[in-house]
Amino acid sequence: MRLKKCLIVLVAFCALLLLLAGCTAKVSEKTGNKGETENKTLAIGLAQFPGNLDPADQYNGWYVVKFGVGETLVKIGKDMKVEPWLAETWKKVDDLTWQIKIRDNVIFHNGTKVTGEAVKASLERTVAMNKRASQLLDIASIEVNGNEITVKNNRPNPSFIPTLADPFAVIVDVAAARAMGEEFAKKPVATGPFKIKGYAKDVEVVVEKNDNYWGSKPKLDEVVFKFIPDSNTRVMALQAGEIQVADNIPAESVGSIVKAGSYQILSGSSLRTHMLIFNVTKPGLDDVNVRKAINMAINREDLANKVMKESAIPATGPFPHVLPFGGGELKGYAYQPEEAKKLLDAAGWKPGPDGVRRKNDRKLEFSVLCYKNRPELPVLLEAIQAELKEIGVKINIINVENIGEALKKDFDATIYSLNTAPYGDPQYLLETVFKTGAASNFGKYSNPGLDSLIDSLKTEFDVQKRNSIAREAQQIVLGDAAFAFLVYPKCFLAVSDEVEGIQVFPSDFIIYII
Structure with a gap:
């Protein structure tokens, strides 16, 4: 059985923290009797891992977005310009006021519809939990009118809309968070193309395709994110075929990876x-x-x-x-x-x-x-x-x-x-x-x-x-x-020849797999 090349679109924009953030990948496919391809799986090894999966907690949102689980109202494209995501449109009413229209076809992983009220609750939860969010968003109040929210800042905030792209602002189902208690940090309910299937702290996160995703449907059924902090171990895993993409490659390893064949090294400027x-x-x-x-x-x-x-x-x-x-x-x-x-x-x-x-x-x-x-x-x-x-x-x-x-x-x-x-x-x-x-x-x-x-x-x-x-x-x-x-x-990414479609952009906290 031959491995087919799998398209992976890696969009890296906005980064805190971190990185063309750590990524490694392995693709496996099983073929049914009628020649249909099923169970496409990608294994990704990361150099860094979150403390938990609650996007509002510290910098964990960066990983929740990276895993394809969470989405924010807006995102930053490869040209570093703001683009719509869960928000359809927005406008500045005055120096303190913003109107944001939410897409009306988005549902959370648990089947609950995303409404203006849900977005309001999620942003208020983030501001209450995350010091950076409170400081950068500086929200005085949020009013709701159907799928539209009106946000007032305490003071003029020219960077308010771009700041909504920070993964701390991932939109989550707050009612589910309250009902789940501590379990929510292991299996957050968000809106992304993938949803959490399994989580073992400092070991791996497994996500599965969200069949009810509002946007382009995922081409992968399952993705396994493995924590591989040691760079030499990451390189060996790549060369052993356990993973297909390795991030954060040390400069001294680039030559040997290229010499081994079957790999390419992608590099570019970072922020x-x-x-x-x-x-x-x-x-x-x-x-x-x-x-x-x-x-x-x-x-x-x-x-x-x-x-x-x-x-x-x-x-x-x-x-x-x-x-x-x-x-x-x-x-x-x-x-x-x-x-x-x-x-x-x-x-x-x-x-x-x-x-x-x-x-x-x-x-x-x-x-x-x-x-x-x-x-x-x-x-x-x-x-x-x-x-x-x-x-x-x-x-x-x-x-x-x-x-x-x-x-x-x-x-x-x-x-x-x-x-x-x-x-x-x-x-x-x-x-x-x-x-x-x-x-x-x-x-x-x-x-x-x-x-x-x-x-x-x-x-x-x-x-x-x-x-x-x-x-x-x-x-x-x-x-x-x-x-x-x-x-x-500069960022260095080692990619197996079995994978195509990888791109490296200056900023670095999102791996968006579709």
């Missing part, structure tokens, strides 16, 4: 930035001159071209250069280790007998969290560790299994990877990472002037002016050196 986040409340790291010196001691050209073997672009600021408000025009940090040493000297951090600088008997030593789901991060951090040693700064690398949980606790610094502009707009990152008290401001960074500048985006609807504000905000962030922006990674 992701690898960075260091400093906890600015920690002794030593509370000194801006220390943070600037660390930035000056990092050779970003080497990280991109040698450590990552030309699979990344040296970073300037938070946003990749491909974005109109990206880092190309900003003044970043050049590699100047000798100037870094002078800066530390002037700040009173003097070399100790062991080579580690000291000030008032305090060593310039701290720990940096690292996680292996993105295989290049440990390698980057080891290179940075060696570079910082040269200027008298000692870092200890702490590997963690779950970076999300680790960042909820006390830490000195972390290496981290972020999808910076999931909606093609700068407000998301500025609002959620750099603003005082923001949901993902893990390092407790605060600058009141920056906060005010970010707030001005909430009332500015002109795109060019928004881009200008974003560049000004980024320069403030760079001046405070609470972060070290390292590289903008």
Whole structure:
């Protein structure tokens, strides 16, 4: 029996978190007596996995959409423009008010019709559960008129409609969530082309075709998403034929995969930035001159071209250069280790007998969290560790299994990877990472002037002016050196020749299989 090629449309748009997010795939088909093909199954292995399947909980919605289970009112296309999804149309009534018409042919996985009331309940549940949603959507009230909802913001919110594409806004059946209790986080009731068949935490998620899907019918009967966090294991699974697509391929593995034959490597620019986040409340790291010196001691050209073997672009600021408000025009940090040493000297951090600088008997030593789901991060951090040693700064690398949980606790610094502009707009990152008290401001960074500048985006609807504000905000962030922006990674996807139709787009949190 010969495996037929299966069309997989992989649409990656909008990303938090994460990634041309982890994907691997295996297709199997059984043929009936009359030559009919049935039971088409795809197995996908992921480098990262959700804590549960409730889309409103933290970043789990990214996976619920990735699995083809959940849908939002709007989505971001490959051209980074907003497109209809569960919403048919929308319009801005005034600076505070939006009218959104919901498609009238959508039903939840349990057969319940999706109405304006259902959408209202789902959005209100999301805002109540998710801090990012509350901050970014800023909803004052929602009124319902049949299949149309009218949303009022507390303040003007130019990015409101694009923000509805964030997977935290997946539309779910709230009545089912209440009735199911904790089981809902294992089997959410949403609207996507697939519905949950089975879930084993940190092992696999199995989805099956939703025969009542409102849109184009799925071409696959079942998809198995397997958690394969180790990159070498993922590559071996690909080469053993256990999976057909592997994401997050390390640069050093690309050559061997291509040489083995029967595979192709897809790559492209991403909207992701690898960075260091400093906890600015920690002794030593509370000194801006220390943070600037660390930035000056990092050779970003080497990280991109040698450590990552030309699979990344040296970073300037938070946003990749491909974005109109990206880092190309900003003044970043050049590699100047000798100037870094002078800066530390002037700040009173003097070399100790062991080579580690000291000030008032305090060593310039701290720990940096690292996680292996993105295989290049440990390698980057080891290179940075060696570079910082040269200027008298000692870092200890702490590997963690779950970076999300680790960042909820006390830490000195972390290496981290972020999808910076999931909606093609700068407000998301500025609002959620750099603003005082923001949901993902893990390092407790605060600058009141920056906060005010970010707030001005909430009332500015002109795109060019928004881009200008974003560049000004980024320069403030760079001046405070609470972060070290390292590289903008490219995305690599290894695909078996048995699979066709894969596309790689800049942003990266949705695998949409139809």
